[in-house]
Amino acid sequence: MFAPILQPSDPDTDLTKLRARVAELETALIAQRRLTVQFVTAAREVHQHTQREASHRQPPVSFREVGGHSPHQYEHRYAEDDLTQALCAEQEARAEARAAQERLQILGERLVAVQEEERRHLARELHDEIGQMLTGLSLALSVSERLPPTMLQSQLAEARSQVGALIAQVRRRSLALRPTLLDDLGLRAALEWHIARYTEQTGVQIDAQIQGVDRRFAPQLELTAYRIVQEALTNIARHAGTSSANLHIWVVNEQLVILVEDMGQGFEVHATLEAHASSGLAGMRERAVLLGGDLTIDSEPGMGTRLLADLPLARESPADKAGCL
Numbered sequence: 001m002f003a004p005i006l007q008p009s010d011p012d013t014d015l016t017k018l019r020a021r022v023a024e025l026e027t028a029l030i031a032q033r034r035l036t037v038q039f040v041t042a043a044r045e046v047h048q049h050t051q052r053e054a055s056h057r058q059p060p061v062s063f064r065e066v067g068g069h070s071p072h073q074y075e076h077r078y079a080e081d082d083l084t085q086a087l088c089a090e091q092e093a094r095a096e097a098r099a100a101q102e103r104l105q106i107l108g109e110r111l112v113a114v115q116e117e118e119r120r121h122l123a124r125e126l127h128d129e130i131g132q133m134l135t136g137l138s139l140a141l142s143v144s145e146r147l148p149p150t151m152l153q154s155q156l157a158e159a160r161s162q163v164g165a166l167i168a169q170v171r172r173r174s175l176a177l178r179p180t181l182l183d184d185l186g187l188r189a190a191l192e193w194h195i196a197r198y199t200e201q202t203g204v205q206i207d208a209q210i211q212g213v214d215r216r217f218a219p220q221l222e223l224t225a226y227r228i229v230q231e232a233l234t235n236i237a238r239h240a241g242t243s244s245a246n247l248h249i250w251v252v253n254e255q256l257v258i259l260v261e262d263m264g265q266g267f268e269v270h271a272t273l274e275a276h277a278s279s280g281l282a283g284m285r286e287r288a289v290l291l292g293g294d295l296t297i298d299s300e301p302g303m304g305t306r307l308l309a310d311l312p313l314a315r316e317s318p319a320d321k322a323g324c325l
Helices: 011-056 071-144 149-177 180-184 187-202 219-240 269-274 279-290 318-322
Strands: 205-210 244-252 255-262 294-299 305-312
Touching: 071 149, 180 187, 180 219, 187 205, 187 219, 219 244, 219 255, 219 279, 219 305, 269 279, 269 294, 279 294, 279 305
Parallel strands: 205 244
Antiparallel strands: 244 255, 255 305, 294 305
16 A cells, blocks of 8 residues: 555665765774874873973972872873873774764665665566556557457557556656656655645645745755655554654754654654664664754654654765764
């Protein structure tokens, strides 16, 4: 029932962007290591210089030790503390980079799996629907060659009807894979078309309030916003068990904000993400992060689900956003 709307979100493009993000993280880690080496070297030089000064310096007669420690000992301690902090920062950066690499690898594998599944689904549809319609059209035209003139007109009318149905089916498949409205008319028109089609197919009523998106945005921002809304509504139709949902989109502080809410069944967000049970949830979050934005999902069993995405109008790389460089 939901096959026409449950589409992947351009896995080839996503995988390329994920690899680019890994490269950014690796570059950031290299820069962090260089800064750490420089800092450690400087700290060691300060420490050595302090030791040399302490060995040649005699305290004045009025010198007092505070708490049993000389100022030189405090200098040594501060240098050692700074060195420890630098090493801890480097270890944390390495652990974060490894965790990000693992997450991206898992997501990349999921995207490839989704891509292969969609290829199988598309192949079945081409064979079972398009192929059968073409076969029927071919038979109708073959039979018409042997029909008397009195029956030829009705047979040609049937053939024209099959051609019309075939064109409509191809158009539906094309729009499901990539809506031309998004490229031609922008985000608002594409979302309104998708919501109307979604309600017709699923029966789920969407209370949509879309403000401030009449103008055109960057193509990648429009595509990301469209795919996030598409995936969020698809999850509602699949899992929420509800007949209505709310969609709010607006622009504030140079951010495109998307809010999707439903009062459906809800789920355990952390457990679902940790189990990698849903590539859709991870894919939505990754799409937002790739634009320098953020996406959060709040849900509990029996309490519905709330999805909030903030997408910057001016693209900011993940490395810049994290302040790594």
